[in-house]
Amino acid sequence: METADLLKVLYIVAIVAEAMTAALAAGRREMDWVGVCLLGSVTALGGGSVRDVLLGRHPLSWVQHPEYLLITCGAALATIMVARYMRHLRHVFLFLDAVGLVVFTVIGCNVAMSLDMPVVVVIAAGMITGCVGGVLRDVLCADVPLLFRAELYGTVSIVTGGLYMAGKALDLPHDPLTIGVMAL
Amino acid sequence: METADLLKVLYIVAIVAEAMTAALAAGRREMDWVGVCLLGSVTALGGGSVRDVLLGRHPLSWVQHPEYLLITCGAALATIMVARYMRHLRHVFLFLDAVGLVVFTVIGCNVAMSLDMPVVVVIAAGMITGCVGGVLRDVLCADVPLLFRAELYGTVSIVTGGLYMAGKALDLPHDPLTIGVMAL
Amino acid sequence: METADLLKVLYIVAIVAEAMTAALAAGRREMDWVGVCLLGSVTALGGGSVRDVLLGRHPLSWVQHPEYLLITCGAALATIMVARYMRHLRHVFLFLDAVGLVVFTVIGCNVAMSLDMPVVVVIAAGMITGCVGGVLRDVLCADVPLLFRAELYGTVSIVTGGLYMAGKALDLPHDPLTIGVMAL
Numbered sequence: 266m267e268t269a270d271l272l273k274v275l276y277i278v279a280i281v282a283e284a285m286t287a288a289l290a291a292g293r294r295e296m297d298w299v300g301v302c303l304l305g306s307v308t309a310l311g312g313g314s315v316r317d318v319l320l321g322r323h324p325l326s327w328v329q330h331p332e333y334l335l336i337t338c339g340a341a342l343a344t345i346m347v348a349r350y351m352r353h354l355r356h357v358f359l360f361l362d363a364v365g366l367v368v369f370t371v372i373g374c375n376v377a378m379s380l381d382m383p384v385v386v387v388i389a390a391g392m393i394t395g396c397v398g399g400v401l402r403d404v405l406c407a408d409v410p411l412l413f414r415a416e417l418y419g420t421v422s423i424v425t426g427g428l429y430m431a432g433k434a435l436d437l438p439h440d441p442l443t444i445g446v447m448a449l
Numbered sequence: 450m451e452t453a454d455l456l457k458v459l460y461i462v463a464i465v466a467e468a469m470t471a472a473l474a475a476g477r478r479e480m481d482w483v484g485v486c487l488l489g490s491v492t493a494l495g496g497g498s499v500r501d502v503l504l505g506r507h508p509l510s511w512v513q514h515p516e517y518l519l520i521t522c523g524a525a526l527a528t529i530m531v532a533r534y535m536r537h538l539r540h541v542f543l544f545l546d547a548v549g550l551v552v553f554t555v556i557g558c559n560v561a562m563s564l565d566m567p568v569v570v571v572i573a574a575g576m577i578t579g580c581v582g583g584v585l586r587d588v589l590c591a592d593v594p595l596l597f598r599a600e601l602y603g604t605v606s607i608v609t610g611g612l613y614m615a616g617k618a619l620d621l622p623h624d625p626l627t628i629g630v631m632a633l
Numbered sequence: 634m635e636t637a638d639l640l641k642v643l644y645i646v647a648i649v650a651e652a653m654t655a656a657l658a659a660g661r662r663e664m665d666w667v668g669v670c671l672l673g674s675v676t677a678l679g680g681g682s683v684r685d686v687l688l689g690r691h692p693l694s695w696v697q698h699p700e701y702l703l704i705t706c707g708a709a710l711a712t713i714m715v716a717r718y719m720r721h722l723r724h725v726f727l728f729l730d731a732v733g734l735v736v737f738t739v740i741g742c743n744v745a746m747s748l749d750m751p752v753v754v755v756i757a758a759g760m761i762t763g764c765v766g767g768v769l770r771d772v773l774c775a776d777v778p779l780l781f782r783a784e785l786y787g788t789v790s791i792v793t794g795g796l797y798m799a800g801k802a803l804d805l806p807h808d809p810l811t812i813g814v815m816a817l
Contacts, residue, residue, distance in 0.1 A: 303576070314503060319682060321691035323505035331569035385699035392671070404588060404772060487760070498687060507689035515753035588772060 272372060277336065279368035280309035282361040284337040287402050288344035289358045294406060298342060304402060305341025306334055312369055312398035316390050320380065362399060370395035370425045391425070456556060461520065463552035464493035466545040468521040471586050472528035473542045478590060482526060488589060489525025490518055496553055496582035500574050504564060546583060554579035554609040572611065579609070640740060645704065647736035648677035650729040652705040655770050656712035657726045662774060666710060672773060673709025674702055680737055680766035684758050688748060730767060738763035738793045756795065763793070 284305035291301045310327050317325050327333045373394025377387040468489035475485045494511050501509050511517045557578025561571040652673035659669045678695050685693050695701045741762025745755040 303580075306573075318502055318686055319693060320696065321693075325503060325505075327573075328504065328566065328570055331567045331573075334569050334573060382696065383699045385702050386696055389674075389695075389699075389702060396671075400773070405584070487764075490757075502686055509687060509689075511757075512688065512750065512754055515751045515757075518753050518757060589768070 272375065275368050276372055277333075279365045279372070280333060280337055281340040283309040283365040283369075283398050284340040285344040286358055286362045286365065286399070288341040289348060289361075290402055290406055291341070292345055292348050298345070301341045301345055302338040304405060306337045307405065308398045308402040309337040309340075309365075310334070310398070311401040312373070312394040312396065315397045316373055316376065316393045319393065320377070320382075320390065322376070322380070365398070366395045367425050369398070395425070456559065459552045460556055461517075463549045463556070464517060464521050465524040467493040467549040467553075467582050468524040469528040470542055470546045470549065470583070472525040473532060473545075474586055474590055475525070476529055476532050482529070485525045485529055486522040488586060490521045491589065492582045492586040493521040493524075493549075494518070494582070495585040496557070496578040496580065499581045500557055500560065500577045503577065504561070504566075504574065506560070506564070549582070550579045551609050553582070575609070640743065643736050644740055645701075647733045647740070648701060648705055649708040651677040651733040651737075651766050652708040653712040654726055654730045654733065654767070656709040657716060657729075658770055658774055659709070660713055660716050666713070669709045669713055670706040672770060674705045675773065676766045676770040677705040677708075677733075678702070678766070679769040680741070680762040680764065683765045684741055684744065684761045687761065688745070688750075688758065690744070690748070733766070734763045735793050737766070759793070 287305040287308035288301050291304045296304065306327075310325075310333060314325050314327070317323065370391040374387050374391035376394070377390035382390065471489040471492035472485050475488045480488065490511075494509075494517060498509050498511070501507065554575040558571050558575035560578070561574035566574065655673040655676035656669050659672045664672065674695075678693075678701060682693050682695070685691070738759040742755050742759035744762070745758035750758065
């Protein structure tokens with residue numbers, strides 16, 4: 266499988282995971298189905314959109330591939346329906362959030378590197394992509410963002426970005442590196 | 450009257466309506482006059498600005514037509530002064546918000562269609578234009594956005610966008626269609 | 634010293650001041666060090682970034698000069714460490730916030746004028762640059778933004794912008810003007 270294909274598959278995994286966290290948060294607040302779709306899409310696609318707007322990179326992914334919007338809405342709605350029959354939702358929520366965080370961070374670093382940005386901006390782009398979606402979700406639910414409460418959260422994103430860039434700098438083969446960083 | 454003129458008149462009606470909702474929200478929180486102007490402008494012009502930034506469409510409407518900023522500030526201040534003598538403000542607030550929502554949704558769809566965006570993006574652009582202003586207002590007042598609490602709110606925006614696009618697709622004459630969709 | 638140099642020095646003073654206010658706010662909420670860096674950077678660089686995104690001006694300052702990110706992170710972390718030994722933090726916080734507000738407003742007006750924007754947009758750009766960073770800080774801490782609570786805050790920004798532009802229009806020498814407006 267090509268690197269581009271791998272990143273695309275991982276991207277879809279990540280937006281589904283993030284949309285599901287949003288649906289779980291929305292479910293706790295008894296939003297209707299439109300609210301669930303909106304919160305899912307903002308959470309899943311917000312990080313990448315903010316990164317691209319800040320870097321002046323157009324068109325945004327969901328403008329070019331509108332099917333991503335359908336995927337996030339579908340994932341959010343499916344989660345709402347399934348959530349009734351599930352327990353331990355808190356653990357599922359945190360696991361999905363971590364998956365989205367790591368994958369998005371790697372993708373964000375990748376985008377900034379492809380634009381030949383300096384190292385600090387690459388790390389920042391990774392953090393923005395990884396963290397902004399969850400922050401938007403929490404702000405829209407009028408919570409203090411998890412990012413600013415949980416010790417590990419932002420740290421994971423920085424470490425992920427750093428490891429990934431270190432691997433790149435050492436010219437490691439890309440696919441195993443991507444998978445290796447995520448496995449940690 | 451030309452279609453472009455009609456849309457412009459409706460646009461001004463909508464930004465006035467949204468600025469008024471912001472002033473009513475600000476009045477409940479005893480903000481000073483600068484806060485009222487700011488919240489009014491953000492609420493009225495925020496949806497269109499976010500849409501244009503996401504679609505990479507520059508310059509923004511209020512950069513090109515700075516008089517819109519004066520209109521929203523004026524509408525917000527006038528509302529504050531009048532509000533003391535009014536009752537039933539809750540109903541006025543909801544009515545104005547609904548007017549802004551519907552008009553902005555139609556305008557947002559129109560903008561995205563003029564850029565030849567795919568259907569899903571057109572609907573999304575309509576919802577962003579219609580809903581983001583009110584969401585910003587509520588976030589800045591540290592409320593859970595009305596959008597995520599009220600059953601009908603987001604639904605109205607989707608249905609409006611859908612109806613408008615269906616009419617367009619059937620090649621109905623534009624002006625009666627615009628008015629018809631809004632009348633519902 | 635050249636005008637450009639003066640503005641650059643003032644800019645760095647302002648981002649340091651704003652990052653420090655963020656660190657003080659973060660410290661009250663017991664955030665970890667990554668949260669402190671993030672909140673510091675968003676507060677210090679958020680206003681200028683939003684202004685540049687709205688005006689379609691790329692690349693953003695911190696993309697072009699990534700060292701600004703390091704400065705804001707450093708200032709925020711240093712503040713956290715020093716804060717334990719300080720009293721009267723509330724006064725320090727308000728003083729730093731006022732410095733950032735005035736300097737950023739002047740810089741924002743300057744940027745918009747260099748793009749030949751109309752007067753209303755210049756004032757708006759000054760307010761956006763001055764106020765948005767603090768608003769983001771407060772929203773991320775789930776507070777009602779100070780901007781919408783404190784009587785003087787927004788007013789200071791408008792008056793600063795107005796004075797600065799009036800001076801410019803009268804063709805006063807630039808450097809004394811900049812310093813004079815700030816001294817008030």
